[in-house]
Amino acid sequence: MTSQPSLAKQDSPSESPGDAPTGDGLKAGLKNRHLSMIAIGGVIGAGLFVGSSAGIAAAGPAILISYALVGAMVVLVMRMLGEMAAASPASGSFSEYADRALGRWAGFSIGWLYWFFWVVVLAVEATAGAVILEGWIPAVPQWGWALIVMVVLTATNLASVASYGEFEFWFAGIKVVAIGAFVVIGVLAVFGLLPGSDNPGAGFAHLTDAGGFFPKGPGAILTGVLMVVFSFMGSEIVTLAAGESEDPQRAVTKATNSVIWRIGVFYLGSIFVVITLLPWDSKAITDDGSYVAALNSIGIPHAGQVMNVIVLTAVLSCLNSGLYTASRMAFSLGKRGDAPKSFGKTTPRGVPQAAILGSVVFGFVAVFFNYLWPDTVFAFLLNSSGAVALFVWLVICFTQLKMRGIILREAPEKLVVKMWAFPYLTWATIGMISFVLVYMLFDDAGREQVLLSVLVAAFVVGLAVLRERQRARVRSELDVDVDVELDA
Template sequence: MIAIGGVIGAGLFVGSSSGIAAAGPGILVSYALVGVMVVLVMRMLGEMAAAHPTSGSFSAYADRALGRWAGFSIGWLYWFFWVVVMAVEATAGAVILEGWVPAVPRWGWALIVMVVLTATNLVSVGSYGEFEFWFAGIKVVAIAAFIVLGGLAVLGLLPGSHQKPVGLANLTAHGGFLPHGPGAILTGVLLVVFSFMGSEIVTLAAGESKHPQRAVTKATNSVIWRIAVFYLGSIFIVVTMLPWNDKAILERGSYVATLDVIGILHAGQIMNVIVLTAVLSCLNSGLYTASRMAFSLGRRGDAPKSFAHTSTHGVPRAAILSSVAFGFLAVFFNYKWPDTVFAFLLNASGAVALFVWLVISFTQLRMRRIILRENPDKLVVRMWLFPYLTWATILMIVFVLAYMLTDPSGREQLTFSGLVAALVVAVALVRDRLGSGRSDTAGRP
C-alpha cells in the first residue's frame, strides 16, 4: 500500500489544475512523458534496491558507485527536500482543519498535526506503516471511485442520472487537443513533474520490511499500472468531463469541478477530506523518509553518530526528532516570512527531485557492474535494454532541467536549487579532501 499510495500525492489533487490550464487536454501527454521517466527511474532503483535493500536507498548506492561525496550530497539534499515538504503539507492540512474548526488557529492545527505524526513515527516503523496503509487505502479508493463514476458519466451510464453521454468531444472541441501548441506539453511537464516525487519512498521502506527483496521487486514491477491508472486515468476523466478552459477548474480545483458536473453532492467537502488524507500521508512519509535518510547518513559517518542509534523497536529517534525539529522551524518560517525565507526554501528544494533521479541513473550505470562482479545472483530485477534506456533517461532529465531555464518560475527554482546543491557538494568534497568521518567501507550496502 505504501508503493501504491506513494504515487498519489497531494500535488495530483491540488496541482493538476494549473497544468490543465497551461496545456489543455495535452496535459495527458505531459503526464505520460513524466510517467515514463519515473517508471524508468524506479526500474533502475528497483534493480539496486532488490540487490542491496537499505534505508539509505539511492544515497547509499551513490556512495558506493560514484563516491562518498555523491552519497553525502544527494542524501542531505533529499533530506532537505522532505523537511521543506513537511512544512508545506503541515500548513496545507492546517488550512483545511481551520476551515472545519476555526476556534483553533492555523498554527495550532499545524502543530497538532506535526506532533501526532511525530509520535506515531517514534513508536515503531509498524506504526508508520499502519498509518500509511490506511492513508494510502483512502486515496486509492477515492481515485478508483472518481475514475469509475467519471467513466460512467462519460458513457452516459451513471445510475440515477439523465445526463447525455459526454463522449470525447472536450478533448478537441475547444481549440484542439493542443490549444497552446506543442510547446505547452513541455510547460505541462514542468508543472506536473514534482507531483511524482515520492515514488522512491518504497525502496527506503523495503529495507525495514520482512522480505525486502520480494517487496522491492513487487513494488517496482507495479509502478507502470499505478501511474497509468491513478494519474493518466483520473486526469483523462477531468479533461473529458470538462472543457480545459472552464474557469471552475482553477477556481474550485479540477477534481471538485468534475465531481460537481457529475452531480456529487458536497463535492468540495468530500475532496477536502481526500486532500487532507493525501496531505497527512505525504507529511507522514516525509518525516519517515527524512529520518531514514538521516539515519543512513549517520551510519556512514556523514551525519552525527547519534542519528544511527535506534530504540529497542528499531526506531532512529534522534534522526526523527532532528528532522521534525527542522520541520517545525520551516513551519515557523512559513508563518513568519512566507514571501522571503520560506519562498527561498521552496525554490531551493524545487529541482531536487530531478537531481535525485539524475543521480539514481548515473549510479545504476556503475552499480550494475558492481553487482555482476560481486554477486550476480542478486540481480533479480534488471533495467530494461541496459544501458540504452538508462542513458535515454539521463538525457530526458537533462532536457527537462535545461527547459526549466526558459520558464521564469522554473529558472528561479533551478538557480536556487543549483546553488544549494553546489554548496552541499563543495562541503562533501572538502570533507573528502580532509579525510574526516568514517572509513571508505563503513555502512555501505
C-alpha cells in the same frame, strides 16, 4: 570505518517478523500489506489533487501527454532503483548506492539534499492540512492545527516502524479507494452510463471541442511537464521502507513491476476523466479545482467537502511518509559518518529517535518561517528544494550505470530486477531529465527553482569535497605515524 551496502549480506530473521533485526539496528516491522500500500499510495501526492488544474489550464487536453512523459521517466527511474534495491536493500537507498558507485561525495550530497527536500515538504504539508482543518474548526488557529498534526505524526513515527506502516496503510488506502472510485464513476459519466448523473456524457468530444487537442500549441506540453513533474516525487519511498520489511527483495520487485499501472490508473486515468467530463477551459476547473469541478459536473453533493477530506488524507499521508523518509535518510547518513553519530543510533524498538526528532525540528522551524516570512525565507527554502527531485533521479541513473557492474561482479544471483535495454534506456533517461532541467532555465516560473536548487546543491557538494579532503589528510597522517612506529 563506514558501512557500505553489502550485496553478499542475506537477511534471514530468526525472530518474529515484527522484532527481526535488519542488520543496522532497525527492525523489520513493516508487513507485506504495509509495503504494498506504501508502494501504491506513494505516487498519489496532494499535488495531484491540488496542482492538476494549473497544468490543464496551461496545456489543455495535451496535459495528458505531459503526464505520460513524466510518468514514463519515473517508470524508468524506478526500474533502475528497483534493480539496485532488490540486490541490496538499504535504509539510505540511492544515497548508499551513490556512496559506493560514485564516491562518498555523491552519497553525502544527494542524501542531505533529499533530506532537505522532505523537511521542507513537512512544512508545506503541515500548513496545507492546517488550512483545511481550520476551515472545519476555526476555533483552533491555523498554527495550532499545524502543530497538532506534526506532533501526532511524530509520535506515530517514534512509536515504531509498524505504527508508521499502519497509519500509512490506511491513509494510502483512502487515497487509492477515492481515486479508483473517481475513475470508475467518471468513466461511466463520460459515456452517459451513470444513473442520475448531471453530466451530459459527451464521450471524447471535450478532448477536441475547445480549440483542439493542442489549444496552446505543442510547446505547451513541455510547460505542462514542468508543472506536473514534482507531483510524482515519492515513488522511491518504498525502496527506503523495504529495508524494514519482512522480505525486502520481494517488496521491491513487486513495487517496481507495478509502477506502470499505478501511474497509468491514478495519474493518466484520473486526469483523463477530468478533461473528458468538462471542456479544458471551463472556469470551474480553475475556480474549484479540477477534481471538485469534475465531481460537481456529475452531480456529487458536497463535492468540495468530499475532496477536502481526500486532500487532507493525502496531506497527512505525505506528511507521515515525509517524516519517515527524512528520518531514514538522516539515519543512513549517521551510520556512514556523514551526519551526527546520534542520528545513526536506534532505540530498543529499532526506531532512529534522534534522526526523527532532528528532522521534525527542522520541519517545525520551516513551519515557523512559513508563518513569519512566507514570501522571503520560506519562499527561498521552497524554491531551493524545488529541483531536488530531478537531481535525485539523475544521480539514480548515473549510480545504476556503475552498480550494474558491481552487482554482476559480486553477486550476480541478486540481479532479479533488471533495467530494460541497459545501458541505452538509462542514458535516454539521463537525457530526458537533463533536458527538463535545461528547459526550466528558459521558463519564467522554473528558472528561479533551478538556479537556487543548483546553488544549494553546489554548497552541499562543496561540503562533501572538503570533508573527503579532510578525511584523506587524516588517513595520510595516520599512515605516516604507523610507518614511523614501524621504523622505530
